[in-house]
Amino acid sequence: MTGATAAADAAFIRCTRLTKVFRRGDTEIVPLRDLDLEIPRGAFVSLMGPSGSGKTTLLNLLAGLDGATRGELWIDGQELSRLSRDQLARWRAKSVGIIFQSYNLVPVLTAYENVELPLLLHDLSRRERHERTMAALETVSLVDRASHFPRQLSGGQEQRVAIARAIVADPPLLLADEPTGDLDRVSADLVLDLLGRLHRERGRTIVMVTHDPLAAARAPLKLHLDKGALESTRVDSVSMEGARTAAGEVAP
Amino acid sequence: MKFLPFDHAIRNLGRSPKRLALVVAGSALVSFLLLGAVAFARGMESALAATGLATNALVLGAGSEESVERSEISPTTAEALAADIDGLAQVAGEPAVSPEIHLALPVSPLGRGAELDAPPVLVRGFESMAFAVHPQVRLAEGRWPARGADEIAAGIEAIAKVQGASLGSTVLVAGEPFEIVGVLAAPGTAMHGEFWMRLDRLALLTQRTTHSCVVAALGDADFDDIDAFTAMRLDLETVAMRESDYYARLTEFFAPIRMLVLVTAILISTGGVLGGVHAMYAAFASRVREAGTLQAIGFSRAAIAVSLTIESTVACVAGALLAAAAGLLFLDGLAIRFSMGSFGLSVDGPAVLAGLSAGVLLGLLGAVPAILRCLTLPIPSALRS
Numbered sequence: 001m002t003g004a005t006a007a008a009d010a011a012f013i014r015c016t017r018l019t020k021v022f023r024r025g026d027t028e029i030v031p032l033r034d035l036d037l038e039i040p041r042g043a044f045v046s047l048m049g050p051s052g053s054g055k056t057t058l059l060n061l062l063a064g065l066d067g068a069t070r071g072e073l074w075i076d077g078q079e080l081s082r083l084s085r086d087q088l089a090r091w092r093a094k095s096v097g098i099i100f101q102s103y104n105l106v107p108v109l110t111a112y113e114n115v116e117l118p119l120l121l122h123d124l125s126r127r128e129r130h131e132r133t134m135a136a137l138e139t140v141s142l143v144d145r146a147s148h149f150p151r152q153l154s155g156g157q158e159q160r161v162a163i164a165r166a167i168v169a170d171p172p173l174l175l176a177d178e179p180t181g182d183l184d185r186v187s188a189d190l191v192l193d194l195l196g197r198l199h200r201e202r203g204r205t206i207v208m209v210t211h212d213p214l215a216a217a218r219a220p221l222k223l224h225l226d227k228g229a230l231e232s233t234r235v236d237s238v239s240m241e242g243a244r245t246a247a248g249e250v251a252p
Numbered sequence: 253m254k255f256l257p258f259d260h261a262i263r264n265l266g267r268s269p270k271r272l273a274l275v276v277a278g279s280a281l282v283s284f285l286l287l288g289a290v291a292f293a294r295g296m297e298s299a300l301a302a303t304g305l306a307t308n309a310l311v312l313g314a315g316s317e318e319s320v321e322r323s324e325i326s327p328t329t330a331e332a333l334a335a336d337i338d339g340l341a342q343v344a345g346e347p348a349v350s351p352e353i354h355l356a357l358p359v360s361p362l363g364r365g366a367e368l369d370a371p372p373v374l375v376r377g378f379e380s381m382a383f384a385v386h387p388q389v390r391l392a393e394g395r396w397p398a399r400g401a402d403e404i405a406a407g408i409e410a411i412a413k414v415q416g417a418s419l420g421s422t423v424l425v426a427g428e429p430f431e432i433v434g435v436l437a438a439p440g441t442a443m444h445g446e447f448w449m450r451l452d453r454l455a456l457l458t459q460r461t462t463h464s465c466v467v468a469a470l471g472d473a474d475f476d477d478i479d480a481f482t483a484m485r486l487d488l489e490t491v492a493m494r495e496s497d498y499y500a501r502l503t504e505f506f507a508p509i510r511m512l513v514l515v516t517a518i519l520i521s522t523g524g525v526l527g528g529v530h531a532m533y534a535a536f537a538s539r540v541r542e543a544g545t546l547q548a549i550g551f552s553r554a555a556i557a558v559s560l561t562i563e564s565t566v567a568c569v570a571g572a573l574l575a576a577a578a579g580l581l582f583l584d585g586l587a588i589r590f591s592m593g594s595f596g597l598s599v600d601g602p603a604v605l606a607g608l609s610a611g612v613l614l615g616l617l618g619a620v621p622a623i624l625r626c627l628t629l630p631i632p633s634a635l636r637s
Contacts, residue, residue: 056632065548065631086552093550100635104545108263121254121550165549 011074012041012173012205013062018071020057020228031057033228034071039221041076041172044199044206046219054228055209056177062207063096063175064088076172093121097166101178103158105150111161112137112146118169136164140194156187163194167204174198176208180215192218255555256546261563264539271535272567275618278528279571279611280578282521287579287607289517291597292588293510297503299595303441304499308385309478312465312498314489318505320354320498321374324462327351329488333466336481341384341471348384348469353377353454355464357426359447361416373413375404375425375447377454377463385467388441394419394434399450405434409445409587409594425449426457442499445587445594467495521610528571529618532564536622543626544634553627560623565615572611576604 020032031054039045047055060066061073064080073080076095083091092098097118105114115136119129137143140160150158159179166174176195180188196218198204210216222234265272304310311333316323330351334340340347353376360370376382383389397403404425411417411432422429430449438444455461468478475494482490536543546556576599584599629637 060632063548065635089547089550089552092548098548100545104541104548104635106260106542106545108267109260117546118549120257 011038012043012076013037013039013207014072014074015058016072016074018058018061018073019069020054020061020066021069031228032061032068035228035230037223037230039205039207041205042199042203043221044196044219045208045221045223046216047207047209047223047225048211048213048216049225049231052227053225055225057228058225059175059177059207059209062173063098064092090121093118093169095171095173097169097171097174099159099162099166099174099176099179101181103150103155103162103182105158105161105165107150110147110149111142111153111157111164114150114161115164115168118165122169132168132170133164136168137161139167139198140164154187155183156190159183159187159191160194163191163198167198167202172205174204174206176206176210178210179208180210180212188212188215253552253555256551256559258562261559262566264563265567268535268538271531274531275528275535275564275567276571276574278524278526278531279568279614280575281524281571282528282614283572283575283607283611284578285517285521285524286514286610287575287599287603288583288597289510289514290603290606291579291583291599292513294600294603295588295595295598296506296510298598299440299442299444300499300503300506301496302388303438303443304495304497305385305387306494306496307470308495309468309470309473309475309492310465310495310498311468311478311482311490311492314482314491317491317493317498318501320465321356323354323464325465325490326488327461327463329463329490330466332485332488333468333478333481337468337473337477339470339472339474339477341469341473343381343384346381348381348471350381350385350467351379351451351463351465352382352467353451353458353460353464355454355458357458358424359410359414360424361414362422362424362429370424371413373410373447374442374445375449375454376443377451378448379451382448382467385469386438386443389436389438389443392435392437394432396434397448397450397453398433399452401450401453402428402430403433403449403453404430405436405448406432407436407438407444407446407448407594410447411435412587413445413594428457440596442595525614525618528568528614529621532567532618533622533625536560536619536626540626540629540634540637544629544631544637547627547631548635557623557627560626561616561619564619564622565612568611568615568618569608572608572614575607575611579603579607 015035015037018032018035022029049055061068068081112133116129116133119132134143137146140163142157142160145153145157180191183191192215195206199206208219216222220235223230224232311329312320313323313325330349334347334349340349355375356372357375358370359373392408397405406417414423417423417432419432419435422431436448478492482492543556547553579599583597585596587594587596
């Protein structure tokens with residue numbers, strides 16, 4: 001095994017010539033083109049870029065919500081393109097927590113029930129589910145809002161419930177799509193503090209798509225996409241030394 | 253496969269009360285109409301079955317096996333039958349043999365004009381033995397008509413057919429006035445909707461010298477003997493059938509009407525189906541993003557489809573239950589009058605089952621377009637919707 005291969009195998013996320021093509025009639029749209037990228041386990045990555053740069057497409061591929069047209073995508077040793085739709089659903093339940101810009105809470109369920117939802121996909125007793133749900137709500141400081149419905153919560157509280165839902169099943173990968181996009185500064189800071197804590201204290205790998213430079217600044221590893229390709233990479237922390245792109249664009 | 257909790261589907265029902273009301277109303281309409289159609293068929297079948305007894309033999313004109321109203325036999329038939337057949341049931345030492353005339357005649361209220369254009373009602377000419385061969389009939393009020401008098405007895409449903417008719421009032425039968433002197437009851441049979449007058453008076457009214465049929469209570473007699481009697485007495489030109497067989501054939505004769513009612517109910521209920529499916533579609537279409545979120549969390553499309561189907565089925569079954577309750581309350585026993593008598597709608601087990609099945613089916617199939625809309629979109633598109 002060469003040194004490069006060994007390093008690649010150590011990567012938590014590895015994209016090799018990852019390409020996504022959408023066809024609309026005769027028009028071909030390529031939001032991602034031959035993307036090579038490696039992200040180590042435990043990294044907190046911000047993904048920036050102009051609209052149409054491919055960042056949301058990349059996030060969807062990382063979440064197993066969409067399939068790549070070409071190339072390989074390995075996450076934690078699993079090549080996603082080899083999984084069927086149902087296998088992908090099971091993989092998501094086990095491996096990924098997703099945080100959406102508009103929270104996407106189920107309106108007829110309380111905060112508690114929304115957080116508990118992913119646990120229904122696991123073989124857990126009611127008591128175990130309760131303990132984990134309450135722990136997740138405690139992490140986001142919303143135990144006192146457990147019985148509230150989404151309409152009874154502020155935007156910041158809704159997003160914190162969504163984060164609790166994303167972490168409750170203890171997935172190794174958290175993906176956040178503009179998690180502060182709909183929030184005021186104070187609520188956004190609370191959410192970003194929370195993500196930072198999950199990264200520091202629990203070692204979660206976090207990939208966050210954002211337009212907000214202040215949000216991006218919280219992530220030690222910053223990736224910038226443009227026209228479906230990686231334009232730049234910046235590492236702000238020594239803990240991110242393992243982060244590399246295939247092109248070797250690592251900035252101090 | 254891991255499913256969404258049942259109460260998730262139930263709670264979703266309350267998200268849009270107007271759409272829920274539309275789905276429930278659509279399902280209720282469909283179920284009610286189908287329940288009504290089946291109640292119609294069941295009521296007709298049961299009334300005709302109850303009218304004809306297997307212990308009675310019916311002797312009528314050869315070639316008129318399909319309709320006793322078209323039958324004409326010699327007035328001597330009853331006497332000959334009574335003399336020839338041993339073992340017939342006896343009443344006061346006399347064989348229970350009832351010569352009868354069955355005719356559909358216009359019956360109208362007195363003084364309204366256009367008497368002969370009134371809708372026809374079955375008028376039965378009877379003699380006293382009629383009560384021996386038709387034990388289902390009893391006098392509810394008044395008395396039986398006297399021989400030769402301008403008197404008539406009316407079945408409870410027959411009175412309802414003629415506006416203003418009541419015990420003691422006079423009605424026009426084929427243009428001639430008759431006083432209603434008695435009210436007869438034969439619940440559950442076609443006779444409940446008939447007028448009865450004395451045989452001689454009906455013969456006089458219609459200037460008829462023949463009878464329609466003879467009904468004989470078999471008692472210990474063998475039906476085959478009566479069959480043989482009609483075969484041997486070629487001069488009488490009659491055939492014999494068990495009375496129950498005659499009404500069974502009549503039931504078959506009316507099968508196209510029952511089918512027509514069913515088809516009409518299905519056609520009308522199409523509106524309810526479309527309304528219900530459309531409301532369901534609209535309710536689910538607004539939740540495409542939620543379906544995408546559930547898939548993103550890790551629920552399979554099948555699990556979400558099951559949850560949506562439960563939701564749709566519960567709403568439709570609620571409508572069907574309302575329809576069943578309304579059917580039992582408003583339709584059961586409702587009299588349907590037609591020329592040869594009347595029958596009550598029968599909202600029995602099969603009718604309720606048909607209504608509920610329609611609700612369940614609507615719930616299961618009605619959710620399909622909405623489920624396809626929700627779950628065929630790629631997840632990223634669903635999350636953006």
